[in-house]
Amino acid sequence: MDKSDVTLERMRTFVRVAERGSLSAVARELGIGQSTVTRQLRELEEAIGVSLLSRTTRRVTLTDEGSRYYANSIQILRLVEHAGDEARGTRGAAAGTIRVSCTAAFGVLHVSRLIFAFQDRYPHIGIDLSLSDERVDLVREGIDIALRLAPLTDSSLKLRPLGESRRLLVAAPSYLIARGLPGSPNDLAAHEGIRMSNVAGSDKITLKGPDGRHHVVPLGGRFRIDHGLAAREALIAGRGIAPTHRWLVNDLLASGQLVPLIQDYSLPSVPLSMLIVPERADIARVRLLVDFLVEQIGGIAGIERAKG
Template sequence: MDKSDVTLERMRTFVRVAERGSLSAVAREFGIGQSTVTRQLRELEEAIGVPLLSRTTRRVTVTDEGSRYYADSVQILRLVEQAGDEARGARGAAAGTIRVSCTSAFGVLHVTRLIFAFQDRHPDIGVDLSLTDERIDLVREGIDVALRLGPLSDSSMKLRPLGQSRRLLVAAPAYLAARGFPRAPSDLSAHEGIRMSNIAGSDRLNFEATDGRHLSVPFGGRLRIDHGLAAREALVAGRGIAPAHRWLVDDLIEAGLLVPLLPDYSLPAVPLSLLIVPERSGIARVRLLVDFLVEAIGNLPGIERSRA
């Protein structure tokens, strides 16, 4: 076997195994048998003449030679994809698939419709949308673009700030009729709270009063939930009071199913950002989606567009 056997298919398989650390995961991702993945890796290593991966019964790790080859392979595959983009661009049509990750509730209520509109505008572009509230490794999972709520710590990704997501305290009219309206943050101790179990610090609420004062009060309740759509259902069912993103409950407020509380006090907004895997940012279809989302998301309820 010689260097002509270093094919893009084998290189792409190696890159994904290096990123995921699992032959079986890559086999599932590509829709092929694990034996095919093993064969492609073996043929690539034979063509290059050095071991790229170290395999044990428990894990797959990249060798020193493999680390260098991985970095070069990522750049080669990116250039190949960009060359295809430029060729297709000559006839005016971006094509291919974009993998997008988004927080679940935001994705279901808003991003799915934005993706529909984007694909209507670009019919040759496919979108693989993954909805999860977990902070996944974008490179490992093969994601191109991710929409994230909250502070970010992954400095290796390209960041596009989208704005601030405004929150407010809400409850159902039936709950308030039975338990009364809180008039100040301190009154919340006598009420039933709906807490998000996957958000750190949800046992306290921080407010800023219209006169500039800052207050922090305990927030408790019998119901803890780890999904925004479930919290939305609990609110409508009158299970208690909860802080909610405006985009999560705006339609319910308009319909009279929920009531905003404590108008003289505001909750801190949450940053909304777009993360882009650097190696994918130059791909034409990725750039198109990023530009589309930056413009469209700023028009959603409760999103204060970033000035950056």
């Protein structure tokens, strides 16, 4: 083989394997057989004349030469993608695929609907939406944009604040008929709570009173869950009281299926942010989706738009 065998397809495959550290994962991602991934890597290494990857039974890692080649490949592929965007821009058509990661319940109830509207506006753009409450490595998973509800400090990614997610205490009327209506934060200790097992400190609630003082009260309960939609169902079923995001239950409050509790006291809000992989931020279709989400997410009930 010679240098003409260094194709963009083989380079892209190498980059994804370097980022994911797994041939089988990349094969599933690309929709091809693992033997095809192995062949493309072998042909690329033969064309270059050096070993780029070190393979073990459990992991694929970069050699020193592979690390340098990976860094250069990222720049080359980025230029190729930008060239394509520029060419398509002359025809006014945005195209390609964007990979988006989002907090699960927020994605199901709200972001998926926004993506439908975005694709109606830009019919040639594909969206690969991944829903998870787990922190994922955006580069390793090939994600372009992530929406997260939590304080974030990852300095390696571009962070764009979208707003604050307002929270409140709620319960179903059926639960309150059976157990009584709490009149103050201290009353919560005697009530059944629905707790999020993937949220640290969910056994306590911090409430800010009308005088500005903070009250930390315990929240017990027999039901713990790691998914917001399941917590929503538990609330509807009258299984207890829960602190929840307004966007998760706004329709249920409007219909009377849930009611707010102890409204003189407020729960701290949670930041809603967008994370963008820096190498993807200047791609035209990614910019379009970023701008669209920034514009639209502030209209969701319970999200207070970021200032500025």
